[in-house]
Amino acid sequence: MNTPRPLEIAVERHPNPTPAAEIAARLNNPVFGRVFTDHMVTIRWTEGTGWHDAKVEARRPFQIDPACAVLHYAQEIFEGMKAYRGENGQISLFRPQENAKRFRNSAARMSMADLPEELFLRAVEALVDIDRAWVPDGDGSLYLRPFMFANESFLGVRAAHEYIFCVIACPVGPYFKTGKSAVTVWVSDQYTRAAPGGTGAAKCGGNYAASLIAQTEASAHGCDQVVFLDAAQHRWIEELGGMNVFFVLDDGSLVTPPLSGTILPGITRASIIELARKEGLTVNEAPVSFDDWREGAASGRVKETFACGTAAVVTAIGSVRHAGGEFSIGDGGEGEVTRRLRTLLTGIQRGKVADPAGWVWNVKA
């Protein structure tokens, strides 16, 4: 029997790549998501043909028809991951297989084409390899954004018959402004992010579109991020707009809301659970209500709260604002357990701490 040959990714180098001095200037304190590398990967999928036309090429705008399905019905998914430059110059990714798997799950939920995990990984690796000069050292990293959208010109309401998968990359520094050891969050009592049976567990652009009004409300209240409560009872804490959340209790244990289908299954979340358990800490995946959080912060039962995700890694939540007032957690700064887990995770990601679970994926030169 013939096994199908894996799709080759053709390489068409940028005719005028950015000179090294210019790259160095742009790597100096880049604003998150504004500076992009020279190349992108594109792979097309058409019903009947499957995946084809895979290439690394100069980054350029797409030409899409005004009737392009994604513009009308928002069939779009994405991933977020980072490439790090270790002290020895080795460039690595963190658990990229998990992103490849989650991308397939998101695609299935949104009735989109199934991208093989090995092709996802090769696409990401090809972009990091060709744009390796753009991977910052020190605390910076190269943020990778694989995404897929419905590219069929058709206004009928059904799953599209054409998709484009693409990977772009941007060098980034810390997600939140430096000098801040903890962020302030806004608890939205009016808007929810995801409902049972909905798309909360898929990494789709539509979830973000629905969350922006709450983010605007958070900014208006001087907060950095939104905390969403469950859609049914507006009682249980789910997650932030783009990060999962953990609570550190006074007995030293950690609690994080369970993956109920309305929460995005974060790779950082899963890694923190494993790391904390290896460190001898108890981690419970259990519902936490807003009242428990507020009362626990007041009584000292909740000693720390932190958010986690690829972009912001591990970030302490120092103060909480809501329609009924405001409270702070601990002394309002980064707590001890938060700091310990952040240092451990970033140490593994950057090759400074041993990687016992095989999470670090070295990018071939």
Ligand SMILES: *Cc1c(COP(=O)(O)O)cnc(C)c1O
């Ligand atoms: C991406 C994302 C996260 C974090 O996932 P990681 O895999 O840890 O980066 C959490 N919540 C939402 C809504 C997300 O989109």
